[in-house]
Amino acid sequence: MIEIKHLTKTYGDHNAVDDLTLNVEPGRIYGFLGPNGAGKTTTMNMITGYIGSTSGEIKINGHDIFEEAEEAKKCVGYLPEFPPLYVDMTVKEYLSFAAELKKVNKAERKSMIEDVMEMTHISDMQDRLIRNLSKGYKQRVGLAQAILGYPEVIILDEPTVGLDPKQIIEIRDLIRKLGEKHTVILSSHILSEVREVCDYIFIISKGKLVASDTTENLLNNIEGSMQLEVLMEEENSDALESVRNTEDVKSAYFAARTPNGEAVMTVEAVKGKDIRKDVFKALARTDANVFEIRSVTQSLEDIFLELTGSAEAPAGDYSEEIKAFDDKSAESATETKTEDEGGLE
Ligand SMILES: Nc1ncnc2c1ncn2[C@@H]1O[C@H](COP(=O)(O)OP(=O)(O)O)[C@@H](O)[C@H]1O
Numbered sequence: 001m002i003e004i005k006h007l008t009k010t011y012g013d014h015n016a017v018d019d020l021t022l023n024v025e026p027g028r029i030y031g032f033l034g035p036n037g038a039g040k041t042t043t044m045n046m047i048t049g050y051i052g053s054t055s056g057e058i059k060i061n062g063h064d065i066f067e068e069a070e071e072a073k074k075c076v077g078y079l080p081e082f083p084p085l086y087v088d089m090t091v092k093e094y095l096s097f098a099a100e101l102k103k104v105n106k107a108e109r110k111s112m113i114e115d116v117m118e119m120t121h122i123s124d125m126q127d128r129l130i131r132n133l134s135k136g137y138k139q140r141v142g143l144a145q146a147i148l149g150y151p152e153v154i155i156l157d158e159p160t161v162g163l164d165p166k167q168i169i170e171i172r173d174l175i176r177k178l179g180e181k182h183t184v185i186l187s188s189h190i191l192s193e194v195r196e197v198c199d200y201i202f203i204i205s206k207g208k209l210v211a212s213d214t215t216e217n218l219l220n221n222i223e224g225s226m227q228l229e230v231l232m233e234e235e236n237s238d239a240l241e242s243v244r245n246t247e248d249v250k251s252a253y254f255a256a257r258t259p260n261g262e263a264v265m266t267v268e269a270v271k272g273k274d275i276r277k278d279v280f281k282a283l284a285r286t287d288a289n290v291f292e293i294r295s296v297t298q299s300l301e302d303i304f305l306e307l308t309g310s311a312e313a314p315a316g317d318y319s320e321e322i323k324a325f326d327d328k329s330a331e332s333a334t335e336t337k338t339e340d341e342g343g344l345e
């Protein structure tokens, strides 16, 4: 459906996209995952014909995006990072205008606009001026515009950036719905988002494709084995012995103490095994005073380290955010970051 071969985009002497080759098949939700500056937007802008490439080839349903632009573009709907919304139009006026630009058949226009407004839950807002809509609603108007004409492929550049947690959930649900009828490609710098929504992941780093697989395979491969941390009052050798003798436990040892002086036992499982129940039971058989057992989750930073051999991810950038999400405390992260346009959710 989309074939990209040796795609390169150079700015000055910097390769924003560097020899990218990948294929997109119909009927899946794809994620472009990578840190800020990886080249996601540049790639999407080339696939949608917004900007030209320095070299390489993009074919959409067999049509070259540069040589047969009109046919190729017909197959694609695009929600750019900053959708060009006309804020002095009402939602309905804007969508009519977009339908006209997309050359949607006049007879179909009215019902199609009603359909996409319904799909994106903006029917109630149709007579409102876009300037008066919240960021979440504006994003849905952008999405409605991308869906107009029912293109086979819908491309969404960081569709949840700047939205609050409730809006993020709504947009993700919508994307899943879209995935039932369309091929969807979305970009994100948030692992948990891509993992939740996408069937297939392309990991992009410094303009290069560093991994490409189904979400399941990718996570299985990179996530490695389960790791637990057990916080207890004192280092306890019986507990260590008991855990070490537990089935599917690969290793267990006492690591550094916490700032509060609690002993920390780090336990690693055999790959693919869930050892939480057995470790709990093993500890309960001893006289150790256990305060807490917690899973240690890998951050996107760790995964990049594993894939590229270097920590690409700017520290404190999205690794923080993944934690915010995993802790389900995204709300506070949002409040502090929405002011910053380049920022995170
Ligand atoms: N118009 C431009 N001129 C110069 N450099 C650019 C331009 N657009 C993007 N870049 C550079 O290309 C790289 C990739 O950017 P981008 O595609 O926006 O990344 P992402 O969307 O993954 O954050 C970055 O290093 C960025 O600074």
Ligand SMILES: [Mg+2]
Binding pocket: 040, 041, 042, 081, 157, 158
């Ligand atoms: Mg971008």
